[in-house]
Amino acid sequence: MKKTLLTAFIAGLVFGLGLLVSGLANPAKVLAFLDLAGVWDPSLALVMIGAIAVGLPVFYLAKGRDLSVLGEQMKLPTSTDIDRPLVIGGLLFGIGWGLAGFCPGPAIVATGAGELKAIVFTVAMLSGMGIFHLLNRPKTGGRGRPA
Amino acid sequence: MTIDWNAFTPISALAGGVLIGVASALLLALNGRIAGISGILGGLIDRTAGETGWRLAFILGLLIGPALWLLFATLPAIEIRADYPVLVAAGLLVGIGTRYGSGCTSGHGVCGLSRLSPRSLVATLMFMGAGFATVFVVRHLLGA
Structure with a gap:
């Protein structure tokens, strides 16, 4: 390995x-x-x-x-831009965080602990990431966004 | 502001924080990568060439943490009060928001602030501010 x-x-x-x-x-x-x-x-x-x-x-x-x-x-990371995606993305994330109390790392850990509600949150979170991925094609190195 | 001294757990909070810092330092020093959980998950979805193996290994470590813990002690409380529709909406917001904003509590909060990145400081202020505001609205305006 x-x-x-x-x-x-x-x-x-x-x-x-x-x-x-x-x-x-x-x-x-x-x-x-x-x-x-x-x-x-x-x-x-x-x-x-x-x-x-x-x-x-x-x-x-x-x-x-x-x-x-x-x-x-x-x-x-090379980007130093303080731009709209950074601000809006941060705000959307914060709203979700405040609604459920989960950010990405803890959601994965609680999923590993077998908590059903954490699994549901994690599936929704991964779906959100998938939706972003689809909306954001063609991608630029995985961190891309519309110009 | 009233501080809940009974719930205040400074030692375990600091110790856990140090462990998170050590993990981020290990991944940076050994693998040359940022321990940003949303970036790692999003990268798996984007399937960036040559970056899948270490990402899967890291996520596997996160998932196995509780099982390892259970070998030595009972798990600490994981109390999830939100009901299912809220969890789904929150999950979608966290997924889309962290990808659009290029990071979460770990990537911007821990690693970005450790790098003294102004960009990450702004992101952290945004999600912390939105988190405080959301809990205020839900608990004190809507009374949920």
Whole structure:
């Protein structure tokens, strides 16, 4: 087996465990965080702080490198545009997130836990991505959008 | 604003965040890729040549996480109160929105902010703002 498949698998596994430990995989806790006007549970702000504290130095060190430790081409986002798709897409995503309490990672983890409602959400989410894919052809490298 | 101190779990939130950061760092340092879940899923749907294997492996890891956890302890609560029509609408919005906006909580939120990307900061402010506003409307205006 290729080493990069194993490392991607391990990264996914650790990511999933992090979602479970943090409480982000629990929609009720996510919605309690998003409910500023209710009795607010600030926990999830600390998830972002913990993740970024690790991410900052590593992304800093990775900057400008061409190859990863395993010799893979580094593929970092190149777009710096702050445009309409970014804003509208972010808003649509946020509405969905606020309705169900699921963003993509936790939905996959909760699907892995066998939660029927998570499976339904995930199927709808993948359908949404499929709809975007169909509307967005011909694609430009998977991140394309209408000009 | 009233803080729910009983529900506040700072240690597990920080620890889980560190694990998420470590996972993103591993994927970046070893595979040279961004751990953005919507990008990984969307890439599988788009079938970008040469990028399918690692994406499937990563998603498999996410899916197997709970089973691995169950070998050592009972799973933490996963409480989903939304009913099915709401879940379907929310799922569609999350799917379309994350692809149109090129990222989600992980790609823009964790990785983008770690890269100090202004683009990701704007995206994060948009989805956080919309999330806060949506919960406010649903819970406090509609009273659901």
